[in-house]
Amino acid sequence: MDNKEVILLRKALDRQKKARVQAEKILERKSKDLYDVTLHLKHANSKLENLLSEKTSELDGVFINIIDPYVVMDLAFNVINMNLSAKEFLGYDHTKETINLEKLVHKDYMEYTISSFRSLLELGTLKNYKAKIYVKDGSEKYVQINCSLIYNKEHQPIAAQGIIRDVTREMEISHLLTEQKRQLDIIIENSPLSIALVVANKIVKANNTFKNLLGYSDAELKKLCLKDISFPEEREESNKLMTLMESGKLDNFSITKHYVRKDGTSLLAKTSINAVRDEQGVVEYQVAMIEDITEQRNLELQKEKLMKELEASNQGLQEYAHIVSHDLKSPLRSLSALATWLNEDYKEVLDDNGVFNLQMMQERIEGMDKLIDGILKYSSITAENLEYSLVDFNKIIHDIREIIFIPKHVNVIIMNTLPTINADKTKIHQLFQNIISNAVVNIEKEEGVVAISSLETDSHWQFSVKDNGKGIPKEYHEKIFKIFQSVGDKERSTGIGLSIVKKIVDLYEGEIWLDSAIDEGTTFHFTIKK
Amino acid sequence: MKILFIEDDTIETMKLHRTVSKLQMRFDIVEAKNGEEALAVLRSGDELPDIILLDLNMPRMSGIEFLRILKKDDKLKYLPTIVLTTSENRADLLECYRIGIAGYVIKPLKYADYELKLQKVLDYWSVNELVKA
Numbered sequence: 317m318d319n320k321e322v323i324l325l326r327k328a329l330d331r332q333k334k335a336r337v338q339a340e341k342i343l344e345r346k347s348k349d350l351y352d353v354t355l356h357l358k359h360a361n362s363k364l365e366n367l368l369s370e371k372t373s374e375l376d377g378v379f380i381n382i383i384d385p386y387v388v389m390d391l392a393f394n395v396i397n398m399n400l401s402a403k404e405f406l407g408y409d410h411t412k413e414t415i416n417l418e419k420l421v422h423k424d425y426m427e428y429t430i431s432s433f434r435s436l437l438e439l440g441t442l443k444n445y446k447a448k449i450y451v452k453d454g455s456e457k458y459v460q461i462n463c464s465l466i467y468n469k470e471h472q473p474i475a476a477q478g479i480i481r482d483v484t485r486e487m488e489i490s491h492l493l494t495e496q497k498r499q500l501d502i503i504i505e506n507s508p509l510s511i512a513l514v515v516a517n518k519i520v521k522a523n524n525t526f527k528n529l530l531g532y533s534d535a536e537l538k539k540l541c542l543k544d545i546s547f548p549e550e551r552e553e554s555n556k557l558m559t560l561m562e563s564g565k566l567d568n569f570s571i572t573k574h575y576v577r578k579d580g581t582s583l584l585a586k587t588s589i590n591a592v593r594d595e596q597g598v599v600e601y602q603v604a605m606i607e608d609i610t611e612q613r614n615l616e617l618q619k620e621k622l623m624k625e626l627e628a629s630n631q632g633l634q635e636y637a638h639i640v641s642h643d644l645k646s647p648l649r650s651l652s653a654l655a656t657w658l659n660e661d662y663k664e665v666l667d668d669n670g671v672f673n674l675q676m677m678q679e680r681i682e683g684m685d686k687l688i689d690g691i692l693k694y695s696s697i698t699a700e701n702l703e704y705s706l707v708d709f710n711k712i713i714h715d716i717r718e719i720i721f722i723p724k725h726v727n728v729i730i731m732n733t734l735p736t737i738n739a740d741k742t743k744i745h746q747l748f749q750n751i752i753s754n755a756v757v758n759i760e761k762e763e764g765v766v767a768i769s770s771l772e773t774d775s776h777w778q779f780s781v782k783d784n785g786k787g788i789p790k791e792y793h794e795k796i797f798k799i800f801q802s803v804g805d806k807e808r809s810t811g812i813g814l815s816i817v818k819k820i821v822d823l824y825e826g827e828i829w830l831d832s833a834i835d836e837g838t839t840f841h842f843t844i845k846k
Numbered sequence: 847m848k849i850l851f852i853e854d855d856t857i858e859t860m861k862l863h864r865t866v867s868k869l870q871m872r873f874d875i876v877e878a879k880n881g882e883e884a885l886a887v888l889r890s891g892d893e894l895p896d897i898i899l900l901d902l903n904m905p906r907m908s909g910i911e912f913l914r915i916l917k918k919d920d921k922l923k924y925l926p927t928i929v930l931t932t933s934e935n936r937a938d939l940l941e942c943y944r945i946g947i948a949g950y951v952i953k954p955l956k957y958a959d960y961e962l963k964l965q966k967v968l969d970y971w972s973v974n975e976l977v978k979a
Contacts, residue, residue, distance in 0.1 A: 638935040642903050645932045645955075650857035653957040657864070678956075685955045692934075 385480040388466070391437075393418040396475060405482060407452025422448035422456065436476060440465045446483070458487040510585075510606040517542045517558075520601075529585075529608060531578035547574045547582070554587075561591050562599050572609070583610045630698060637695040641688050648688075652681050690812030693746070694799065697819045702740040709734035709779075712745055713752075713768055720753045726764030728752060734770050735777055737844065739824070747820045748781075750813040751840050755783040776826060776843040784837040793830055817842070847972060848874040850895035852884045852912065853930075854904045861957065862899070865964045871972055881907030885915060888922055896976045897948070898927040902938060910941060917946045924977050928967060 385402030389395050395408070395415040408415045421429050425447035436442040441464040448458055463478030504511055510526035512519050519537045527533065530545060543551055550573045560566040568590040574582045585606045592601040655677050659666070666674070710730060717728050748768075755766045767782045788796065799815040821828045826843035853859055859877060866873045876895060878884035881904065888894065898916075902909035909929065917923045926948035931938070939950055951967060954960050 638933065638938075639903070642932050642935075646855060646858075646903075649932065649953055649955060649957075649960075650855065652955055653857060653861050653960070656957040682955060689934075 382479070385482075386477070387417070387480065388475055388477045389417055390475050391473065392416075402480065405451065405457075405480065420449045420451070422450065424448065436463060436465065437473065440473075442478075456484075457482055458484045508607075510608070512537075512604045512606070514542065514589075514602040514604055515600070526606065529577075529583070529606065530575060536578070545575050547576070550574060557589070558602075561589065561602070564593075564597055567591050575606070583608050584613050585609060627700070630700065634696060634698075637692055641692045644688050645685060648681050648685050652678060655681070687812070690816070694812055694816050694819060697743065697746075697816060697823060699823055702743065702823065704738050705741055706736055707739045707741045707744050708736045709744070709748075709770070712741070712748055715745065716749045716752055720749060720756070722756045723759070723764065725762060726756045726759050726766060728756065728766045729768070731767050731769035734768070734779075735772070737777060737846075739844070743820050743823070747817055747842075750817045751781045754813060755781060755785060755838070755840075758785040759783060760786055773843075776845055778841060778843045780839055780841045782837065782839040787834040787836055788830065788832045788838050789834065790832070793832070797828065847871070847897070847968075847976075848876065848893065848895040850876050850878060850884060850887060850898045850925075852878045852881065852898065852904070852909070853901045854879050855901070858901070858953075861960060862964065865961045866968070868961070869965065869968065871968070873968070880904045881909065881912030881915070884912055888916075888925075894922075894925065896926075897971050898925055899930045900927055902929060902931040902933050902942075910938070910945070913942065913945050913947070926971070926974075926976075928971075 382399055383401060385405040386399045387395055387402050388397040393416050395410040395417060398406075398408075398410050398415075403409050406415070406420070418429070429445075429447060432442055432445045441462075443462050445461045445463070446458065447461075448456055451457055460481045460483045461478045463476050465473040466475040466477055468474050504523045505525075507523060507525055510523065510529045512522040512526050514520065518541055522534070522537055527537065530537075532540065542554075546554065554571060554573060557566065557569045557571065561569065568588065570586065570588045572584065572586050574584055576582050585608050587607075588605045590603045590605075591599045592603060594600045655674050659671065659674050710733065713728070713730055713734070722728060752766060752768075756764065759766075761784055765782075765784050768779065769782070770777060770779050772778075796814050797818040799812060818828055821842045821844070824843075825845035828840065828842040830838055830840045832838040851859065851862055853862075862875065866875065876887060878887050884898075885907075900909045900912065909931070913927065913929075916925070916927065923946070927946075928949035928951060929942050929947055930951050930953060932953050933939075934952060942950060949967065951963060954963060
C-alpha cells in the first residue's frame with residue numbers, strides 16, 4: 317500500500333467519523349422532538365378527557381332538569397331512561413320495574429299508536445301524538461308527545477326519546493266546550509224561530525227551522541243573498557235599516573216582511589235583526605230571527621172580516637127591530653082607532669058592558685105598545701150606539717123629576733152633588749129613569765122618599781137609589797134583571813125596565829145589586845167604570 | 847087647501863078623513879098608496895097640492911125613496927112635505943131632515959091623540975103662506 321493509498325484511506329475514515337457524529341447529532345435532535353411531541357400529546361389527551369367528562373355531566377344535568385316528563389325507550393316500548401318529572405307523572409320508576417309504554421295506552425288509541433310509531437320509524441321524528449293513557453294509580457290522562465329516534469354508529473335506530481305533555485285539563489275543557497256547543501246547537505236547531513247568521517247580506521249559517529221554512533238546503537242557502545229571498549218592493553225599507561245598523565246608529569230592529577220560498581210561494585214573517593260587533597264596533601255578524609206570521613195574519617184578517625160582518629149583522633138587526641116594531645105598532649094604532657070609533661059612533665047601542673070591553677081593549681093595546689117600545693129600546697142598547705158627551709148627573713135627575721109621574725107623597729132627593737161624567741146622556745137618563753120610576757110608584761108609606769147618592773172608588777163611580785117602599789123579596793133579587801121578569805103586580809109593568817138598566821150598566825163595565833128589607837125599602841146600587 | 851096623502855094603510859086614510867071632517871076648514875085630499883103612485887099624481891099635470899103628508903113604510907117605493915126623487919125635482923122640491931110615521935127610528939128621522947122635510951110627526955097610539963096632533967099640523971099649514979097660493 318503506498319502512501320497515497322494510506323492518505324486516501326485516512327481521509328475516508330475521517331469523513332466517515334464526521335458523518336457518524338453528524339448522524340448521531342441528528343438522531344439526538346429527532347429523539348428530543350419525539351419526546352416533546354409525546355409529551356404534548358399526553359397533555360392534550362388529558363385535556364380532552366376532562367372536556368368530555370365535563371360535557372357528559374352537563375348533559376346529565378339537562379336531562380334531569382327538563383321540566384316536562386322525558387322518556388327514552390327501546391323500539392319495543394320498554395323504558396330505558398326517564399327523568400324525575402316522568403316518574404312523577406307516570407307513577408312508575410324504570411330503575412325499580414320494567415315499564416312497557418304500549419301497555420299504558422287506552423285501547424281506543426291503540427290503532428292510532430301503532431300507525432304513529434310506524435311513521436316515527438320511517439321519518440325519524442313524530443310530532444303532536446295525542447292519546448289517552450292510564451298512569452299507575454289507574455287514572456286516565458291525555459298526553460301529547462313529541463319524539464325522535466336515537467341511532468347507533470352504524471346508523472341503525474336503537475331507541476326513541478320523547479317529551480310528554482299532560483294535556484288532560486285542556487282536553488277536558490275542549491270536551492266541555494264541544495258539549496256546550498252541542499247543547500247550544502240543539503237549542504238553536506229545535507227553536508221554533510228561524511235563525512240565521514248573516515255576514516254582508518249573505519247567509520252563512522241557518523238553523524233547521526229556517527231551512528224548512530224556506531225550503532232551501534244548507535248549500536243552496538250559502539249561495540243566496542238576503543235580497544234573493546225578499547220581495548223587491550220591500551227591500552228599500554230593510555236596506556235603510558241595515559245601513560243605519562252598519563253606521564252604528566242602530567243595534568237591532570224589527571220589521572214585518574215577506575220571504576220567498578224555494579218553490580216560489582211566499583210567507584209573511586216578523587223579522588228581528590241584531591248586530592254583533594267586533595271591538596272596533598264594526599258589524600261582524602247579523603243575527604236574523606224570523607217568525608212566520610202568515611197564519612197569524614190570516615187569522616187577524618179573518619177576525620177583521622168577521623167583525624165587519626158582525627157589525628153589519630148588528631146594524632141589520634137594529635134595522636130589523638125597527639121594522640118589526642113598526643109593523644107591529646101600525647096595526648095597534650088601527651085597532652085603537654077602530655075601538656075609539658066604535659065607542660063614539662055606537663054610543664046609543666052599546667051597554668055598559670060593551671063600553672067596558674072596548675076600554676079593556678084599549679088598555680091591552682096600550683100594554684102591547686109599551687112592550688114593543690121596551691123591546692126596541694132594549695135591543696138598541698149596544699156599545700156601537702153610545703154617543704159620548706159630558707153628562708151632569710144632577711141635571712139628569714132634575715129632568716127625570718119633571719118627566720115621570722111622581723105621586724104627591726113621594727120626594728125624589730139628591731143626597732150629595734153628583735158627578736159630571738163623560739157618558740151617553742140618553743142611556744144614563746134611561747138608566748136612572750127606570751130605577752126611579754120603579755121606586756116612586758111602590759111606596760105606600762105616608763111620606764115617601766127616594767134618595768140618590770154617589771161615591772167614587774179607584775176605578776168606578778158608584779150610585780145608590782134608596783127608597784122606603786115595600787121592599788123586594790130576596791128570591792127576586794137576581795130575577796128582576798132578566799128580561800120579561802116582572803115582580804110587580806101592576807098590570808102595566810112589562811118586565812123590561814130593569815133589564816134595560818142591567819144592559820146599560822154592563823155596557824159601562826159596572827155592576828148592579830140591591831139591598832132590600834120588606835116594608836122598609838130597597839136600595840139599588842150600581843157602578844159605572846171611569 | 848089641497849093635501850097629497852101618501853099612505854098604504856086603509857085605516858090610516860080613514861083616520862085622516864075622520865079628523866079632517868071635524869074641522870071647519872075644507873080640505874081637498876088626494877090619496878096615493880105609495881111613492882110611485884104619488885109621483886104619477888104629481889106629474890099628471892093636475893093642479894099641484896099645497897102640502898104632502900108622507901108615510902115612510904110603504905111597499906114598492908118607500909117614503910124616503912120618494913122624498914129623494916121629490917127633492918131632486920126642480921119644481922116639486924118646493925112642496926112642503928111632512929112625514930107622518932110610526933117609526934121612531936132616529937136614523938130615519940135624521941135621513942129625512944138631511945134630504946129635506948117640513949116636519950116629522952109620529953103617529954100616537956091613541957086615536958084621540960092623533961086627532962089633536964093632526965089638527966095642529968093642519969092649523970099650522972092653514973095659516974102659512976104657501977108657494978102655490
